[in-house]
Amino acid sequence: YCECFSNGVMCRNCDCSNCHNDAEHEAKRLQAIMSCLGRNPDAFRSKTTGGMKAGDKGCCCKRSGCLKNYCECYEANIMCTSSCKCLGCRNYEEASDVAPREKNADVGSKKGLARPACALRSPESVITAAVVEAVCGCLLARAEEAEGEARGGVQGELRVLEEFGHCLAQI
The missing domain is CATH 1.20.5 (Single alpha-helices involved in coiled-coils or other helix-helix interfaces)
Structure with missing residues (x-):
């Protein structure tokens, strides 16, 4: 199935090809939904409302700048938060005006572990x-x-x- 299916909606005017996520294949679609829910009860829950709240887990992107669909925050249409463990994050409100923020080394760390770039953002970029x-x-x-x-x-x-x-x- 496609991205529309994973978001819990039927396809309408998207680029899918033969995915059967439409009203014409409703029985097949419902069977696939039940199968997915059987494996993962939270499969269709929104990341921003309902079951899981935004920022529960956060993303762990390393090279995408959090601007590709495999970033769970970007895919959910939300900004990265301090819960994210991303590198070079550009998925925040000021990102269009500023160059990508690289992680800064944690001063107190012996291993030089870095804090998420998202933790360095202003409250206005998180409290939308x-x-x-x-x-x-x-x-x-x-x-x-x-x-x-x-x-x-x-x-x-x-x-x-x-x-x-x-x-x-x-x-």
Whole structure:
């Protein structure tokens, strides 16, 4: 199957050739989806919302500058984060204005291990509108959950603040 299939959508006006990821082959497509989910339950979960949150694992690109489809961040249409272990990262907001940032050696390291270039970025390049929207969605869901369990007041506020802390840790 194709990139459209891996993103969980049917093909429409793409460059695929005979991949059967269309409405005409719906039964075959559903069988393939079930097979993929059987091997990996997170196969079709978004990297930016839902199950896995952006930056859980991060990429480990070495030569692509994180600008090719085999970079999981680039493929998911998200910027690299401090969780990434990439070399020469150019998948960040300021990348069009600045030359690729190479890794800087960690001063305190005996082995000269380098920190990810993404860790050197400003907060504005990580906290994008999409990230803010996702965090707000999580906070609203937590507030509604607390309200549904009749945990208003201080208990509800505490749960929302805990969720906010969790979201910040993920960012």
